[in-house]
Amino acid sequence: MSSPHTPADTTTEASSLRMATFRLARRLRSQRAVDTMSDGQFAVLAALNVHGAHTLGELADRERVTAPSMNRTVNCLEESGYLTRTPDETDRRKVNIALTDEGRAVVAETVRRRDSWLEQALAELSPQQRDLLRQAADLMREVAAR
Template sequence: MSRMTAADSPASSPDLATAASDLRMATFRLARRLRAQRAVDAMSDAQFAVLAALTVHGGHTPGELADRERVSAPSMNRTVNCLEESGYITRTPDAVDRRKVNIALTDEGRAVVEETTRRRDSWLEGALASLTDAERAVLAQAAEVMREVAAR
């Protein structure tokens, strides 16, 4: 039985490399357009990511948030401090381990996430409205494939 070498692999073909580059660039451009649709213009992407993580996954310690967002603890501490000063999150001592602090969303923080999500969905809905049914079907299939790729 012969083994396929890296040079024989479809993953190394120039067409696949071009497709990967094109997909990367299109994804980044779309993500940039979506990120521009936000409820608070002064909020950084990292700050919004923390609010979104708290919305989806519930309260966390700063260390858990740092791990989830793949940033250093000092960087997360700066982000958490800024969000707390803005009234978007609260810190409460852990009931079991008083050395730990739990981070949770305030109503204002939840409202920022909801409004940003609404704006982003509305912008994308408007963009999709200008496409044909066939183009929207292609994007629906692409979304499924992209979810699978991202899960790997």
Template sequence: MLSKSMSASVFPASPPADTSLHDAASDLRMATFRLARRLRAQRAVDTMSDGQFAVLAALHIHGGHTLGELADRERVSAPSMNRTVNCLEESGYLTRTADAVDRRKVNIELTDAGTSVVTETVRRRDAWLEEALAELTRKQRATLAAASIVMRELAER
């Protein structure tokens, strides 16, 4: 059961001034999360967490990083990132090597196996989405194409 103060913050006593904007935001949030969940389910390694895959994808897209850089990029603590990197290293998806210039730094890079996981997961996700889009009308696909531009702009704020 929610406390009175908790229920007031979760369930406001009066609706927001612009209910239609509030409803649109809520609908968009829920639809985005549901679609993202469906896409995340399409992965090459079923036992890999979303956080682990995010690390592999970041290394695939942006190249090698230090532990601190990865932690900053993924907005997690260094100890949390260290646990993730340890697991991925034990699984053979990435390597740690001492920096040639600054021996205090350790560079983290993808292995061929890590690259394969990223490539296959992206292929599966694109294939799932392509199949889903094929079931829509041309007008619906055009609407989604336009919406994706706006969603990208929102995400980059």
């Protein structure tokens, strides 16, 4: 047992990493209040930017949302001119979704803006600490892919 007002045993390895992850994620999310795009919208543009064109179903699976939800998000991004829908040549039920040049530009700008706060925070750490976080990021991706 610890002090009177901290009765929870939040000291396990997993709890510590879970709480740290949620806290940093929340902090990063609050930092992007400057731009108007939602997390979900940006995640779609980022996925298209990194992995190339997707069908609607592929995007929905990747982002773990339903097809109607993804459809709404894609509609919004299409209206904004950030992506295009093109019927698939070989299977005309499918729709290929791809970034426009403007979409690519908005990804680059959003990444730049979102990362600037984190870059400043990392700059205050030692080279050893930054290297540790770099390795940790790889492990976190590995764990998340499980």
